[in-house]
Amino acid sequence: MAQQIMVDAFGGFEQLKLVEIPTPQPGPGQVVVRLTSIGMNHADLMARRGEYRIASGDPPFTPGLEGGGVIEAVGQGVTTRQVGQRVTLGVDVPRPGMGAGGTYRSHYVCAAEGVIPAPQAIPDAQLGALWLTYLTAWSCLVWKQNITADQYVGLPAASSGVALAAAQIVRAAGAIPIGLTTSQAKRDRIAALDTAAYEHILVTREPDGSDRKWYRDLKNLTAGKGVDVYFDPVAAGPHLEMEITSLAQHGTIWVYGLMGRPGVVDVTPLIRKRAAIRGWVLAEVIAAGPRVLEQGYQYILDGLSHGRFRQHIDRTFKLADVQEAHRVMERGGHVGKLVLVP
Ligand SMILES: NC(=O)c1ccc[n+]([C@@H]2O[C@H](COP(=O)([O-])OP(=O)(O)OC[C@H]3O[C@@H](n4cnc5c(N)ncnc54)[C@H](OP(=O)(O)O)[C@@H]3O)[C@@H](O)[C@H]2O)c1
Numbered sequence: 001m002a003q004q005i006m007v008d009a010f011g012g013f014e015q016l017k018l019v020e021i022p023t024p025q026p027g028p029g030q031v032v033v034r035l036t037s038i039g040m041n042h043a044d045l046m047a048r049r050g051e052y053r054i055a056s057g058d059p060p061f062t063p064g065l066e067g068g069g070v071i072e073a074v075g076q077g078v079t080t081r082q083v084g085q086r087v088t089l090g091v092d093v094p095r096p097g098m099g100a101g102g103t104y105r106s107h108y109v110c111a112a113e114g115v116i117p118a119p120q121a122i123p124d125a126q127l128g129a130l131w132l133t134y135l136t137a138w139s140c141l142v143w144k145q146n147i148t149a150d151q152y153v154g155l156p157a158a159s160s161g162v163a164l165a166a167a168q169i170v171r172a173a174g175a176i177p178i179g180l181t182t183s184q185a186k187r188d189r190i191a192a193l194d195t196a197a198y199e200h201i202l203v204t205r206e207p208d209g210s211d212r213k214w215y216r217d218l219k220n221l222t223a224g225k226g227v228d229v230y231f232d233p234v235a236a237g238p239h240l241e242m243e244i245t246s247l248a249q250h251g252t253i254w255v256y257g258l259m260g261r262p263g264v265v266d267v268t269p270l271i272r273k274r275a276a277i278r279g280w281v282l283a284e285v286i287a288a289g290p291r292v293l294e295q296g297y298q299y300i301l302d303g304l305s306h307g308r309f310r311q312h313i314d315r316t317f318k319l320a321d322v323q324e325a326h327r328v329m330e331r332g333g334h335v336g337k338l339v340l341v342p
Pocket of ligand 1: 040041043132133136157158159160161180181186233234256280282283329332333334336
């Protein structure tokens with residue numbers, strides 16, 4: 001039998017239900033991947049609550065945007081993939097929204113060409129947790145922004161899997177990653193990680209939860225120049241205003257998430273700085289086609305194989321403990337990636 005998480009109605013943790021189904025069989029040209037890991041993403045919480053219908057569709061649906069594991073069966077006509085091969089699911093693997101194709105399950109069926117062979121150096125618990133972190137960061141910062149050596153790159157939500165991956169990519173480009181995190185306790189935990197590549201880590205909130213004026217520290221850290229590029233999932237209200245204040249001449253703020261509290265923001269310094277605020281979403285690199293995607297996959301797999309990139313997994317959970325896993329992610333105390341292990 002196979003297992004799968006179903007959401008039958010939008011709502012709280014209790015809506016995540018484990019169901020057993022017959023183990024799926026591959027159709028012609030397809031493979032069945034027994035998933036060894038499923039990367040959790042903030043988008044999964046939003047999907048469960050009904051805040052991400054563009055991906056989830058209406059209930060019932062299975063959440064989950066990424067996964068990886070071992071090929072357990074191949075369908076008729078498949079010659080390019082073999083049983084026993086370790087693979088990750090490509091971000092463009094055909095799935096008509098999470099509804100039909102969400103990854104919170106033990107077995108995943110898809111087109112053989114939709115899975116990417118993975119090097120042995122990548123452990124099973126990470127196979128399914130690579131792309132939403134590393135590919136989001138690579139596609140924006142390297143492919144789109146083309147960061148250059150010695151640029152200062154600001155990375156808010158420094159404890160998140162995306163920002164930790166981005167810091168390694170920024171370092172690899174010879175630029176200088178500066179992390180921003182919400183508390184001193186998290187700052188200390190990030191600084192203690194041997195996988196954290198930040199040159200500096202700043203705290204954005206006072207102990208009472210109010211906003212710290214962290215933009216002042218950035219003036220000193222960047223020798224008065226300011227931050228060349230922000231890659232930011234918070235980007236709203238006072239946080240965004242401090243980014244604009246601390247942005248360098250011709251700087252760019254890339255907004256890729258929805259964590260911040262909206263508020264009134266003064267954008268007029270952008271005129272003097274000839275600077276920009278732009279949005280980023282992984283879908284843009286998917287739309288660019290297989291050649292660019294392949295370039296990103298190989299860059300990341302090569303970095304992971306040779307130890308240039310190292311992903312930090314905060315915790316793993318059994319699929320049966322998915323409610324607890326969502327609770328932990330919603331509390332936001334984690335540092336690095338949360339992963340489901342079927
Ligand atoms: N555009 C894309 O293609 C794309 C791809 C992947 C992810 N995302 C987005 O990126 C965001 C993060 O996703 P994730 O899966 O990495 O989440 P995550 O692991 O849960 O990380 C969220 C982190 O954001 C920070 N944070 C949370 N609430 C905040 C607030 N109100 N103000 C300031 N910081 C806050 C905290 O880090 P600190 O305590 O360290 O500050 C928190 O740990 C989500 O909005 C997600 O949708 C977008």
